[in-house]
Each structure stands twice: as structure tokens, then as C-alpha cells.
Amino acid sequence: MNKILKYVILDIIRNKIVLTYIFFLFLITLGVFNLEDNSSKGLLSTLNLVLFIVPLVSVIFSTIYIYNSSEFIELLLSQPLKRKSIWLSLFNGLSLSLVFAFIAGTGIPILIYHADITGLLLILSGAILSVIFVSISMLATVYTRDKAKGIGISILLWLYFALVFDGLVLFVTFQFADYPIEKLVLIVSSFNPVDLSRIIILLRLDDSALMGYTGAVFREYLGTGIGITVSFTVLIMWFIVPLYFSLKRFKKMDL
Amino acid sequence: MKSSTLKFFNLFLFLISFSILQAKTIYAGKNQKIKSLTKAIEYAVAGDSIILYSGKYFEKNIVINKALTIIGKNFPVIDGEKKYEIISIKSDNVVFSGFKIKRSGYATLTDPAAIKVYNTKNITISNNIIDDSFFGIYIQYGTNCKILNNKIYAYGIEEQQIGNGIHCWKSDSLIISGNYISGHRDGIYFEFVTNSVIWRNISKKNIRYGLHFMFSHNDSYIANVFENNGAGVAVMFTNKVKMYNNYFLNNWGDAAYGLLLKEISDSYIEANYFSSNTIGIYMEGVSRTFIRKNTLDKNGWAIKIQASCIDVSMNNNNFTGNSFDVGTNGSLVLNNFNSNYWDKYEGYDLNHDKIGDVPYHPISLFSMIIEKNPPAMILFRSIMVSLLDKTERLIPSITPENLKDNTPHTRKINL
Numbered sequence: 101m102n103k104i105l106k107y108v109i110l111d112i113i114r115n116k117i118v119l120t121y122i123f124f125l126f127l128i129t130l131g132v133f134n135l136e137d138n139s140s141k142g143l144l145s146t147l148n149l150v151l152f153i154v155p156l157v158s159v160i161f162s163t164i165y166i167y168n169s170s171e172f173i174e175l176l177l178s179q180p181l182k183r184k185s186i187w188l189s190l191f192n193g194l195s196l197s198l199v200f201a202f203i204a205g206t207g208i209p210i211l212i213y214h215a216d217i218t219g220l221l222l223i224l225s226g227a228i229l230s231v232i233f234v235s236i237s238m239l240a241t242v243y244t245r246d247k248a249k250g251i252g253i254s255i256l257l258w259l260y261f262a263l264v265f266d267g268l269v270l271f272v273t274f275q276f277a278d279y280p281i282e283k284l285v286l287i288v289s290s291f292n293p294v295d296l297s298r299i300i301i302l303l304r305l306d307d308s309a310l311m312g313y314t315g316a317v318f319r320e321y322l323g324t325g326i327g328i329t330v331s332f333t334v335l336i337m338w339f340i341v342p343l344y345f346s347l348k349r350f351k352k353m354d355l
Numbered sequence: 356m357k358s359s360t361l362k363f364f365n366l367f368l369f370l371i372s373f374s375i376l377q378a379k380t381i382y383a384g385k386n387q388k389i390k391s392l393t394k395a396i397e398y399a400v401a402g403d404s405i406i407l408y409s410g411k412y413f414e415k416n417i418v419i420n421k422a423l424t425i426i427g428k429n430f431p432v433i434d435g436e437k438k439y440e441i442i443s444i445k446s447d448n449v450v451f452s453g454f455k456i457k458r459s460g461y462a463t464l465t466d467p468a469a470i471k472v473y474n475t476k477n478i479t480i481s482n483n484i485i486d487d488s489f490f491g492i493y494i495q496y497g498t499n500c501k502i503l504n505n506k507i508y509a510y511g512i513e514e515q516q517i518g519n520g521i522h523c524w525k526s527d528s529l530i531i532s533g534n535y536i537s538g539h540r541d542g543i544y545f546e547f548v549t550n551s552v553i554w555r556n557i558s559k560k561n562i563r564y565g566l567h568f569m570f571s572h573n574d575s576y577i578a579n580v581f582e583n584n585g586a587g588v589a590v591m592f593t594n595k596v597k598m599y600n601n602y603f604l605n606n607w608g609d610a611a612y613g614l615l616l617k618e619i620s621d622s623y624i625e626a627n628y629f630s631s632n633t634i635g636i637y638m639e640g641v642s643r644t645f646i647r648k649n650t651l652d653k654n655g656w657a658i659k660i661q662a663s664c665i666d667v668s669m670n671n672n673n674f675t676g677n678s679f680d681v682g683t684n685g686s687l688v689l690n691n692f693n694s695n696y697w698d699k700y701e702g703y704d705l706n707h708d709k710i711g712d713v714p715y716h717p718i719s720l721f722s723m724i725i726e727k728n729p730p731a732m733i734l735f736r737s738i739m740v741s742l743l744d745k746t747e748r749l750i751p752s753i754t755p756e757n758l759k760d761n762t763p764h765t766r767k768i769n770l
């Protein structure tokens with residue numbers, strides 16, 4: 101298993117996209133912190149970057165990578181290896197390299213400019229988001245052999261988590277505006293890892309005072325140590341569950 | 356004969372008046388003949404001066420019931436042992452200056468203060484240090500009083516457990532200047548106080564409001580600093596208020612305002628500086644008021660204006676770095692927002708007259724949405740919201756069409 105992992109990581113590093121990604125993240129994060137006059141504002145802009153670009157890059161890069169290594173996978177399958185270990189090695193290789201890229205590109209500037217618990221939480225949630233979207237892309241790839249279709253599904257899933265879901269939440273809040281739905285909205289938001297990580301970070305920044313009563317309700321549930329633990333558990337579930345289903349399908353798949 | 360009698364009478368009058376005018380100065384202190392301030396006041400007659408030397412004095416409720424000038428030398432300490440009201444001024448024409456007054460009593464019925472003025476006029480209270488008292492300086496039914504250069508500290512934790520720094524009730528013609536107040540419930544509190552000036556005070560870290568006034572007409576507030584107070588500054592049910600050159604800073608929290616205006620009319624709010632407040636100015640029921648040449652910088656909401664406001668003119672203000680420029684709760688707009696500088700303005704200026712050619716709509720779609728539907732706040736700073744805001748800016752449909760700046764400045768206004 102470790103040998104396959106090593107091959108995957110070496111292969112990813114060799115194609116230089118991840119290195120470009122690191123450089124790009126590093127440049128943007130550094131720029132953002134230098135443009136804003138206080139580091140808290142910088143962290144806020146970095147948050148947008150983490151929520152928008154990191155999932156997009158993760159999901160598209162890993163989808164294409166898996167499709168491109170289909171021949172490599174077939175070769176491995178002809179060897180006396182368990183399908184599970186092949187699939188998990190692919191997942192580990194992709195997530196490790198993307199998490200490393202994120203921490204090197206964004207984590208280092210955050211630690212330079214805003215090294216506190218909020219900064220660490222942002223690094224942690226960015227890392228988990230990378231892993232989640234690798235896992236989601238793996239789920240997308242096992243459902244279709246058509247490369248174009250698979251990439252299409254990945255992009256649609258990303259679009260759903262980044263934009264469409266929020267639109268639905270907005271719709272729901274308007275439909276049920278007459279009811280006290282703060283808690284419901286909070287539960288609904290845990291169905292989207294992007295929203296969940298955004299709220300965890302926002303509640304720790306100064307801006308949370310703007311959220312008024314609603315913010316106070318959120319903080320009561322998410323601002324505590326238990327709330328953060330629970331929400332990170334939910335985030336971890338968000339990569340374990342898709343990975344589990346993709347693995348289940350990969351084991352039985354006719355290649 | 357007649358003229359000589361008159362001359363004699365005049366001389367007599369002159370001598371009498373001379374003897375009255377010749378007020379004496381009484382020295383009191385630990386090493387003096389008169390050991391306490393209470394004794395000195397008993398001994399003095401109206402018009403005398405008392406000088407108290409430094410030391411620590413435990414005197415129960417000193418009542419000043421004569422027109423005296425009382426001066427502390429090197430800040431003599433008068434301690435109320437948390438039991439008594441310390442100084443009660445019950446005579447006109449009193450000057451009280453240079454003391455350190457500590458630990459007044461606490462009572463919710465009588466409101467004991469470090470220095471309390473009862474129903475008098477022409478009082479000057481200056482250069483005192485008031486420490487750890489229930490109320491600092493309390494004026495009720497005072498006329499023509501001056502409160503100058505006092506330092507008032509308290510260490511309140513809960514609103515109910517602490518009084519106000521400078522509390523004025525039913526008074527007229529006060530001058531409150533150069534004071535520093537911290538840790539009280541309200542820094543400066545005015546109720547039914549008219550024709551007064553509050554000038555160059557610093558009110559910091561109070562539990563509730565830095566300045567709180569109600570029913571106080573024709574007052575001016577000039578060049579004060581209100582910083583880091585629990586809920587900022589609240590102004591209610593008052594007309595003809597003038598607020599010039601004040602600083603409203605760092606009033607940050609769930610229910611904090613730089614300046615809260617409720618039921619205010621015929622007022623001027625000019626050249627103030629609002630920075631880092633959750634809400635810079637909150638307006639409800641405000642009418643015929645000019646808000647001009649203010650700087651609103653780095654606030655959560657720069658302005659929140661309820662639809663109940665009429666004839667508010669906001670002109671020549673600078674809006675920079677605010678999360679939301681303007682928030683409102685209705686579509687009816689009877690106010691004027693022209694000729695401000697908005698850093699979020701994206702229009703153009705073809706003829707280079709430094710006035711933008713397209714109107715600016717300072718209300719974002721999201722601020723309208725959360726006003727109607729607070730739980731939608733969960734989408735705060737999400738990507739979808741910023742996209743929605745961008746589209747609404749281009750084609751306004753939900754935000755009030757009339758709330759706009761027709762002549763926005765394209766450069767920051769020099770104030």
C-alpha cells in the first residue's frame with residue numbers, strides 16, 4: 101500500500117500542477133494580508149479564497165487525475181493487490197498532496213500574519229475541505245466511465261456546494277420566515293461542508309457581531325468547544341461517507 | 356446738616372460692606388487647629404474659603420450649606436467607606452475643587468453620590484478625582500453649574516450595581532468640560548437638562564452608554580471622545596441637539612451603536628468621526644436633522660435608518676471600509692443622501708467634475724434580506740450573497756429605488 105502511495109505522490113509532484121497551485125495560493129494569501137490594513141480583514145478575505153478556490157481545485161484536479169490514471173489502476177488490478185488498498189492509496193495520495201499544498205500555500209502566510217486559534221481553525225477547515233472534495237470527486241468518478249461526464253458531475257457538485265445550496269437555504273428561510281428557524285437553518289447548514297466551515301470561522305471573527313440575534317443563537321451552539329468538536333466531526337464524516345460509498349462501488353466495479 | 360448726615364451714612368454703609376466683603380480663609384487639616392472639613396464648614400460663614408490639607412478623612416456625609424469656596428491641597432482623600440453620600444452641596448455659589456473622593460455608599464432609593472448637588476445654582480466642581488463611587492457627580496435641579504476637569508473612575512461589572520459618572524437631572528445651563536469618566540453605568544447621563552454644553556470630555560469603557568440623554572433640549576456636544584462603551588451613545592426624545600467634532604470609537608458588540616438616535620428632531624450632527632462600531636449611526640423616528648461632514652470608517656453598518664425617519668439630510672460624509680453602508684427596514688424613503696463619498700461606488704465621471712455620473716445605491720440586497728429575514732444571516736459573507744449584491748447593484752429591484760446618492764463624490768472629501 102505504501103509503495104502505491106509513494107508512486108501516486110511522486111506522480112502528482114512530477115506533473116507540477118500542485119506546485120503551481122502552492123505558488124498561486126501563497127501569492128494570493130500573501131497579497132490579501134498585505135492589502136488589508138488589519139490581519140482580521142485579511143483572514144476574512146482568505147476565508148473566501150478557501151471556500152471558493154480550494155474545493156474547486158481539489159475536485160477538478162482529483163477527478164481528472166483519477167481518470168488519467170485509469171490505465172495505471174488497471175495495471176495494478178492485474179497484480180495480486182486488494183482493490184481496497186489501491187483505492188485508498190489513490191485517495192491518500194491525492195489528499196496528502198492537496199492538503200500539503202494548501203498548508204504550504206495558505207497556512208504559512210496565515211501563521212505569519214494571524215497565528216491564533218482562528219487562524220489555525222481556518223487552516224484546519226481548509227485542509228479538511230481539500231480532503232472532502234477529493235473524496236467527493238472519487239465518488240463522482242466511480243459512477244461513470246465517461247471522462248467528460250465525470251468531470252461534469254464534479255463541477256456540478258462543486259457548484260451545488262458553493263452556490264446552489266446557499267440559494268436553497270435562502271429560499272427555505274424566506275418560506276419559513278414566520279417561524280423561529282435559526283436552529284433548523286443551523287442543522288441544514290451542516291449538510292454543506294463549505295457553509296459549515298464558513299460559519300465556524302465567522303463566529304470567531306469580529307464580524308460576528310453584525311449577525312445580531314441570529315449570530316447569538318449560532319454562537320450558543322457552534323461557538324463552544326463542544327460545538328466546534330461536533331462540527332469538525334461532521335466535516336470528517338463528510339469525507340468518510342463519500343469515500344466509503346466510492347470504495348464499495350469500486351470493489352464491485354467491472355473495469 | 357442734611358448733606359453731612361448723608362456723608363456719614365455713606366461712610367457707614369461703606370464700612371459695613373467692607374466688613375462683609377472681607378471674607379476669611381480657613382485652613383483645615385490633620386496638623387491644623389481645625390481637624391476636619393465638617394468642622395471647618397460649621398465654623399465658616401458664607402463667602403469664606405476653606406483650604407483642606409492633604410491627608411485621609413473619614414467624615415460621614417459632608418453637607419455644604421453655605422456659599423463657600425472649598426479647595427483641597429494636594430488632593431486630600433475623603434473616604435465614604437461604601438456607606439455614605441460623601442459631599443452634599445445644598446447652597447448656591449459653591450466652589451469645590453481639588454479633592455480625591457473615594458468609595459461612596461450604594462443605595463438604589465436615595466442614589467448616593469460622591470458629590471451631589473441639590474436644587475442650587477452657580478456651583479463649580481473642578482479638578483477632583485472620584486474613585487470607586489456609586490454615582491460620581493450628581494446634579495439635580497441645578498442651574499448654571501460647571502463640572503470641569505474631573506477624573507471619575509469606577510469598576511462596575513453589572514448595570515444594576517453601579518450608577519452614572521456624571522448624572523444630571525432637571526437642570527439648566529450646565530457646562531461639563533474636560534472630564535474623564537470610565538467604568539460607570541453611563542459615562543454622562545442627562546435627563547431634562549437644557550441649554551448645556553458638553554465639551555472635550557472622554558468617556559471610556561462604561562458598562563452601558565458613554566453618553567445617554569433624554570428630553571434634554573438645546574444642548575451642544577462638542578469634541579468629546581466616546582470609546583469602547585458597552586452600547587456606545589444613546590440620544591432619545593430630544594430636539595435641537597448639536598453634536599460637533601465628537602469621536603465615537605470601538606463600540607463593538609451585539610447591541611452596540613456608535614450613536615443611537617431615537618425621536619430626535621431639528622438637530623445637527625456634523626464633523627464627527629465614527630470608527631469601528633457595530634452600527635455607526637442608528638436612527639429611528641428622526642426628523643429635520645442634518646448629518647454632514649462626518650467620517651464613517653470601518654463600521655459594521657455605517658448607517659441604519661428606519662423608515663420612520665423624515666427629512667434627514669446626509670451630505671458630504673465619507674463612507675470608507677464599512678461592511679454595510681446603509682441599512683433600512685422599508686421602502687419608503689423621505690430622506691436625502693446626496694453628495695457623499697462612498698468607497699464602494701463603481702460609477703464613472705465623464706466630465707471630470709469629481710461628481711459621479713450615475714447614482715449610487717448604498718443599500719445592498721443582502722442588508723435588505725436580513726432586515727426582513729434575520730436567519731438568512733447564516734449566508735453572511737458567502738459567495739452567493741456577494742454575487743446577488745453585484746447583480747442588484749447593476750439592476751436594482753428589491754432595494755428601495757429612492758434611497759440613492761444622485762451626486763456621489765468620486766474622491767474622498769477633505770474634512
